Amino acid sequence: MSLIVKTITRLTVGLILLYGIYIVLHGHLSPGGGFAGGVIIALSFVHLMLAFGKDAVTERISKQTASKLESVGALLFLSIALIGFFGGYFFLNILKKGEPFKLFSAGTIPLSNIAISLKVGIGLLAIFLALVILEEVKREK
Amino acid sequence: MNQISIIPFFVIIPLFTAFLLSLIGRFIKRLFVDVLSETSCFLLLVASMYSLNMLRESAAPALIYKVGSWMPPFGICMVLDGLTSFMLITVNLVAFLVCLYSHNYMEKYTDKPKFYTLFFLMLAGMNGVVVTGDLFNLYIFLEIASIASYALVAFGTEAEELEASFKYAIMGSVASSFIFIGIAFLYGFTSTLNMADMARVLSAKPNQWLIPFVSVLFLMGFGLKAALVPFHAWLPDAHPSAPASISAMLSGVLIKALGVYAMIRIFFNIIGTSQAFLSVLMFLGVLSMLAAVILALSQWDLKRLLAYHSISQIGYVVLGIGLGTPLGILGGLFHLFNHSMFKSLLFLNSGSIDYAVGTRDLKEMSGLREKMPVTAHTNLIASMSIAGIPPFNGFFSKLIIIFACVQAGHLGYALAAVVGSVLTLASFMKVQKYAFSGELKEKNQNVLEVPGMMKLAIVSLALICVLAGLLLLPSFRFFLNDAVNVLLEGRKYAAVVLEGVLK
Amino acid sequence: MILYLLCLALFCVGLYGVLRKRNLIKIIIGLGIIEYAMNLFFVLLGYRYHGRAPLQAQDQQVLNMVDPLPQALVLTSIVIGLGVMALVISIAVRLYEKYGTFDITKIKRLKG
Numbered sequence: 034m035s036l037i038v039k040t041i042t043r044l045t046v047g048l049i050l051l052y053g054i055y056i057v058l059h060g061h062l063s064p065g066g067g068f069a070g071g072v073i074i075a076l077s078f079v080h081l082m083l084a085f086g087k088d089a090v091t092e093r094i095s096k097q098t099a100s101k102l103e104s105v106g107a108l109l110f111l112s113i114a115l116i117g118f119f120g121g122y123f124f125l126n127i128l129k130k131g132e133p134f135k136l137f138s139a140g141t142i143p144l145s146n147i148a149i150s151l152k153v154g155i156g157l158l159a160i161f162l163a164l165v166i167l168e169e170v171k172r173e174k
Numbered sequence: 175m176n177q178i179s180i181i182p183f184f185v186i187i188p189l190f191t192a193f194l195l196s197l198i199g200r201f202i203k204r205l206f207v208d209v210l211s212e213t214s215c216f217l218l219l220v221a222s223m224y225s226l227n228m229l230r231e232s233a234a235p236a237l238i239y240k241v242g243s244w245m246p247p248f249g250i251c252m253v254l255d256g257l258t259s260f261m262l263i264t265v266n267l268v269a270f271l272v273c274l275y276s277h278n279y280m281e282k283y284t285d286k287p288k289f290y291t292l293f294f295l296m297l298a299g300m301n302g303v304v305v306t307g308d309l310f311n312l313y314i315f316l317e318i319a320s321i322a323s324y325a326l327v328a329f330g331t332e333a334e335e336l337e338a339s340f341k342y343a344i345m346g347s348v349a350s351s352f353i354f355i356g357i358a359f360l361y362g363f364t365s366t367l368n369m370a371d372m373a374r375v376l377s378a379k380p381n382q383w384l385i386p387f388v389s390v391l392f393l394m395g396f397g398l399k400a401a402l403v404p405f406h407a408w409l410p411d412a413h414p415s416a417p418a419s420i421s422a423m424l425s426g427v428l429i430k431a432l433g434v435y436a437m438i439r440i441f442f443n444i445i446g447t448s449q450a451f452l453s454v455l456m457f458l459g460v461l462s463m464l465a466a467v468i469l470a471l472s473q474w475d476l477k478r479l480l481a482y483h484s485i486s487q488i489g490y491v492v493l494g495i496g497l498g499t500p501l502g503i504l505g506g507l508f509h510l511f512n513h514s515m516f517k518s519l520l521f522l523n524s525g526s527i528d529y530a531v532g533t534r535d536l537k538e539m540s541g542l543r544e545k546m547p548v549t550a551h552t553n554l555i556a557s558m559s560i561a562g563i564p565p566f567n568g569f570f571s572k573l574i575i576i577f578a579c580v581q582a583g584h585l586g587y588a589l590a591a592v593v594g595s596v597l598t599l600a601s602f603m604k605v606q607k608y609a610f611s612g613e614l615k616e617k618n619q620n621v622l623e624v625p626g627m628m629k630l631a632i633v634s635l636a637l638i639c640v641l642a643g644l645l646l647l648p649s650f651r652f653f654l655n656d657a658v659n660v661l662l663e664g665r666k667y668a669a670v671v672l673e674g675v676l677k
Numbered sequence: 678m679i680l681y682l683l684c685l686a687l688f689c690v691g692l693y694g695v696l697r698k699r700n701l702i703k704i705i706i707g708l709g710i711i712e713y714a715m716n717l718f719f720v721l722l723g724y725r726y727h728g729r730a731p732l733q734a735q736d737q738q739v740l741n742m743v744d745p746l747p748q749a750l751v752l753t754s755i756v757i758g759l760g761v762m763a764l765v766i767s768i769a770v771r772l773y774e775k776y777g778t779f780d781i782t783k784i785k786r787l788k789g
Contacts, residue, residue, distance in 0.1 A: 064732065068752050104197035111190055117242065118179070134735045153756065160763045167770060310750055317757045324764055333775035337784050340701070340768045347708055347761050348695060351715050354754065355688075358715070361747070362722040411787045 034084050042084035049077040053154075060146040062134060067149025074150060075157035087165050090158075096166060099159040106152030113144050177228055180221055181239040181252045184262065184301040185315075187214055187221075192294035199287025208277045211290045215270040218301070222262040229259055230652065235660075236667075238307070238674045246307070246675055247368040253307035253671055256656025260507065261304045261435055263653075264514050265427045267638075269297050272426075275522055275631035276419040278624070279529060283330060283417060292329075296322035296423070300431040307671065309357055309367050309444075316353070316432055320346050320399070323428055327416045338411035345398060345408045353395035356388045370671035373444045377665050389451055392440060400433020402492060403462040406485050410469075413484065414477035414534070418525020421477060425484045426518035430510055434488065438495055443660070443667040447498065455496035460587050462489030463594040470601050474536050476524045476609070479601060480517070483560065486594060487513045493591065494575040495661075497582050503658045505574030511654075512567040512642055516559040519635040523553045526628060527609065530621040536605065541614035545621045548629050550610040552636040557606055559639045561599035567642035680721055688714035701769045701779045705762065712758040716751045723747040
């Protein structure tokens with residue numbers, strides 16, 4: 034990719050990642066939540082991959098790591114749901130619910146958002162990595 | 175935590191196992207992967223029997239579980255009534271035996287932990303469809319199970335399997351989009367998504383154009399998932415291409431839990447059936463019965479022949495349920511249970527032949543009876559069940575369906591059912607002759623019988639085929655009668671669920 | 678009302694793509710258009726007259742919101758669509774390796 038794309042990518046990739054994390058953490062206060070924030074986080078890595086080539090991402094997050102992190106995200110979500118059994122019902126919101134419109138409120142909802150963003154984001158990144166590695170393997174043959 | 179909280183575990187256990195195996199499958203020994211999956215399946219089977227017992231003891235017609243303790247219609251509820259427990263036992267029994275079978279069969283494929291991940295995701299989706307009481311939740315679990323099955327059909331990644339999986343994926347996705355639009359129309363009209371609440375609102379508000387329109391959309395969508403005849407074109411390609419244990423799951427339970435169960439739950443309990451719709455359903459059933467069995471007569475690929483017979487037997491089920499009389503629905507649901515049993519057995523046997531001999535073509539194999547006696551005898555039992563020969567289970571369910579047709583006055587349909595049965599017998603005598611009797615070919619001289627776990631699975635299924643006729647005895651009849659009563663009540667299901675919630 | 682008819686027109690465009698196009702990738706694009714159309718239809722069902730966005734800010738009282746339930750459900754449906762598209766695209770890539778062509782009239786080994 035040309036020099037302009039590489040320079041702009043270097044400047045903005047960190048901001049995109051930060052924006053994605055902001056959308057995930059404020060999921061119970063403003064629109065967004067786990068799905069949208071997870072996709073934005075994944076897209077920051079894909080942006081890096083498009084500008085600098087596959088190696089810029091695979092030395093930070095290999096395909097094996099992505100696969101394991103994805104399962105960890107799903108198991109985390111299931112355990113948050115199972116914690117509800119301490120209160121008597123599946124998926125019950127049992128942590129303290131603070132006052133509305135504060136960041137630390139609404140019980141287990143922010144934790145679920147974080148788990149879902151991990152799963153969706155890393156899942157999307159793993160799909161991209163799998164397709165790119167497939168292309169490399171085919172080109173080598 | 176009281177007794178009723180076992181209901182969400184039907185979804186939690188398979189999901190947990192799926193992601194756990196995906197995480198640690200590479201690091202633990204092969205044996206532990208198999209033992210973990212068989213333990214989960216066994217736990218699910220025990221839970222389904224326990225839930226049947228719980229339902230019988232509680233004397234309420236339905237048990238309701240409120241997820242997150244939100245009151246329906248604001249929250250999602252999971253409903254366990256007679257039809258649900260019937261489907262749960264069918265699905266989990268077949269899944270347990272297929273899991274035992276895959277212990278040895280999947281050694282021939284690469285990457286067993288990924289196989290088990292997808293298998294448990296499909297099982298979680300099917301259990302979720304059966305247990306849920308909310309319409310959009312049904313769509314979500316339907317999609318989970320469908321996507322897992324698209325990936326499982328392409329598991330071997332040969333050229334033909336990829337082609338079959340692509341065709342199945344595109345057609346299945348278009349059908350799911352029709353179902354989604356139907357759900358969107360129903361939500362727009364009733365502004366609720368809970369099944370019981372929607373039934374109550376639909377019977378109160380006057381609606382002329384909505385019900386026929388939504389019925390057509392759902393018939394197209396669920397008809398494709400259930401493989402009724404105008405929508406069957408994906409099945410003869412997809413079911414042979416999957417590995418044999420997945421073919422048994424797809425043909426044995428997936429087309430029933432996603433297609434037939436969802437259709438009858440929505441039509442009988444929410445929208446309400448009219449005589450016009452029931453006659454369309456009966457016509458499609460008879461069309462499936464005859465067209466598929468005639469197309470199956472010319473097949474030489476063993477699994478493709480079995481796939482066409484799946485379409486035909488689903489035609490029997492839909493004919494039985496479409497009659498609308500108590501005897502007809504009893505016959506239809508009993509045939510659904512029986513078909514899961516003998517069709518899974520037939521597909522597992524074709525997998526055994528593939529494992530031992532290496533081919534699926536009927537012209538290449540002969541005389542296998544001397545080398546593989548267990549497979550040959552269980553195949554004989556399954557063939558006699560599907561053709562409807564007494565005293566195996568297929569005979570009883572087909573007899574009830576034919577009696578119900580005659581009783582309702584549709585003599586032509588009864589005659590078509592008998593003709594279909596005779597042609598099925600012809601097909602399976604061909605299979606038995608070409609595969610098992612005759613001379614053993616030169617290249618097949620040193621085939622062995624299948625290993626122990628596979629033998630255990632197929633002998634258990636054969637035993638169930640022999641004994642399932644006993645389900646009609648009065649002391650065991652409750653298993654079917656509860657399911658039939660749920661469908662016959664129709665929209666009064668809404669009142670039952672809503673008052674169960676308030677308790 | 679005209680908005681719902683346009684959604685239906687978008688659905689029919691996607692359905693035409695799935696049914697009549699010969700290239701595998703165009704069929705997948707048609708499937709994507711079908712999914713967009715049905716998600717859009719479901720969100721549009723929630724509109725109320727003079728409705729405002731269903732957000733609650735700290736010192737404001739919002740009385741006439743549009744329906745927020747379809748918006749939450751469509752979020753899930755979009756991710757399901759993403760999963761299906763990813764699967765179908767990977768299958769198409771491997772089909773190209775095995776058959777050498779994207780033309781669906783030539784990928785016809787299973788018949789009968």
